[in-house]
Amino acid sequence: MKPLPRTARAYIVCAALGAGACALPALLPPSPTPWATAGLLAALYALCELPARCRLLGRAPGGTSPLGAGSFFPVLLAAALLLPPAAAALTALPGGLLARVEEPPAHWRRAWRAAATALAAWAAARTAGALHAPAALGGPAGPDFPRALLSALAAALVFCLTLTALDGGVRATADGLPLRTALRRGLLGRALAPHLVHGLAGLMMGVLWRSPYGPAAALLVLLPMYVSCWVFAQYHRERAAHQATIRALVQAVDIKDSYTRGHSERVGHASVLIARELGMEGDRLDVVRFAGILHDVGKLGVPTRVLRKDGPLTPEERRIIELHPEYGHEMIRGIGFLGEARDAVLHHHERIDGSGYPYGLRGEQIPECARVVAVADAFDAMTSTRSYSRARPVATALAELERCAGSQFDPRMVGALVRALDRYGWQSAVTADEPGTQVPAPRAPGPGAAGTTGAAGPAQSAEAATTGEPA
Structure with a gap:
């Protein structure tokens, strides 16, 4: 466990002191705090944090909590609209201290979350008060919606900006990052839209709270919103688990076949470029990217002595190499979210003829996703320096793909890649055993190999036999 630096601890202490100073006026007489409203909102926010501490409700199958602390803010934003700033800060403290913590040191992390949310709630309430939000939420003539909406969005924006600034500061002190870098990696980009949505939910809670129906009606907004956030968090946790699974498989391939390190990621990128030109979008693009990244996962089933052999392959060794698509398909067959990417892994060495x-x-019998990956695989193989060949210029590689279109590759996929590279360009890469190592000079190809890959003769090297470069 990496210890928390002293600077980070001092930063958290300062944030906690600041949060205490913001909340203290709510406790001092004469206090204008409406304790019934503040107490109920504080209890509601704390209640929203409890499921994240429950193993049954708060954990995804992988054992982690899908609801991070502070993941549900409508209650705090409603408090910012309904309460004085000091009371709004006070409502954040119980929930922050009860929040689930995945990593040690737990007490420092809980103190930080409680302090950060309290400071953000105080700043949001100050903004709402400056825009006269309490008066806009309800009165004899009912709520003033244009002004109330402006107040809620402004409060949510200030809430998000405050959390982003505080988060950047703690990242900078804990990880030793420059402040600008820490802020760039912070919450704003991915959290602004959710916080604005939470601000609208807080506005609805505030309006209903001030309505003749009272707090009970406000709970009608809270429950479905909370369930929606929980489901959304579960979805993102599942996507993160998918990505982690794929990264682990690719890293295993890279370790075993170090000369093609980075090849899988580049094939995934080139496959997406082709797929976009073909009009694919959404989940289909994800499937194509997964297919490109995992196309060579079957190398894990090939003996290392064969895979890393420098000299020509024997016929038996070549038959073993040519089993890698089937090995790969068998390895990922049970991973449901990959969909047709599994067929692409199996068929990416099929040829149109x-x-x-x-x-x-042949032809349309080959799954479309496999035809995309075959072109991407060959293109990256040609434009990367390997142990058996120097990188070719992009224009030369495209010309070779066009020459083989109709026999080895689908002409439609080749044309899509040409158009995509005209638009976006391509960064050629050297793939060697370690960054900065010298790439060996090209070996003379064995008889029948013609210095290429694909379906060439039996004298191919092991590395050449597992790439898609045209023969």
Whole structure:
């Protein structure tokens, strides 16, 4: 466990003292705090944090909490609209101290979350008060919606900006980052839109709270909003688990076949470029990217002595190499979210003319996703320096793909790649065992290999036999 630096501890202490100073006026006489409203809102916010501490409700299958502390802010934003600033800060403290903490040191993290949310709630309430939000929420003539809406959005914006600034400061002190870098990695980009939505929910709670129906009606807004946030958090936790699964598989391949390190990620990127030109979008793009990244995962099933062999392959060794698409398909067959990416892993070495492997499919028999990956794989193989060949210029690689279109590759996929690279360009890369190492000079190809890959003769090297470069 990495210890928390002294600067970070001092920063958290200062934030806690600041939060205490903001909340203290609510406790001193004569206090204008409406204790019934403040107490109920503080209890509601604390109640919203409790499921994250429950193993049954608050944890995803992987054992982590889908609801981070402070993930549900409508109650605090409603408090910012309904209460004086000091009372709004006070409502954040119980929930922050009860929040679930995944990593040690727990007491420092809880203190930080309580202090940060209290300071953000105080700043949001000051903003709302300056815009006369309490009066706009309700009166004899009912709520003044234009002014109340402006107050709620402004309060949510200040709430988000305050949390972002505080988060940047704690990142800078805890991780030793420059403040600008810490702020750039902070919450604003990914949290602004959710906070504005939470601000609207807080506005609805505030209006209903001030209505003749009272706090009970406000809970009708809170419950469905909370359930929606919980489901949304579960969805993102599941996506994060998917990404972690794929990263682990790719890292395993890179360790085993270090000469093609980075190749899988680049094939995934090139596959997405092609897919976008073909009009694919949304989840289909994710599937194509997964297919490109995982296309060579079957190398994990190939013996290392064969995979790293420098000299020509024997016919038996070549048959072993050509099993890697089937190995890969078998390895990921049970991963449901990959969808048709599994077929792409199995068929990315098939050829349009039927001369590929493992099943000799031809034309439209080859899944579309596999035809995309085949072109992306060949393109990156040609534009990267390998142990058996120097990188070719992008224009030369595209010309070679066009020459082989209709026999080895689908012409539609080749044309899409050409258009995409005209628009976005491409960063060629050297793939060697370690960054900065010298790449070996190209080896002379064995008889029948023609210095290329794909379905060339049996004298191919192991590395060449697992890439898609045209023959």
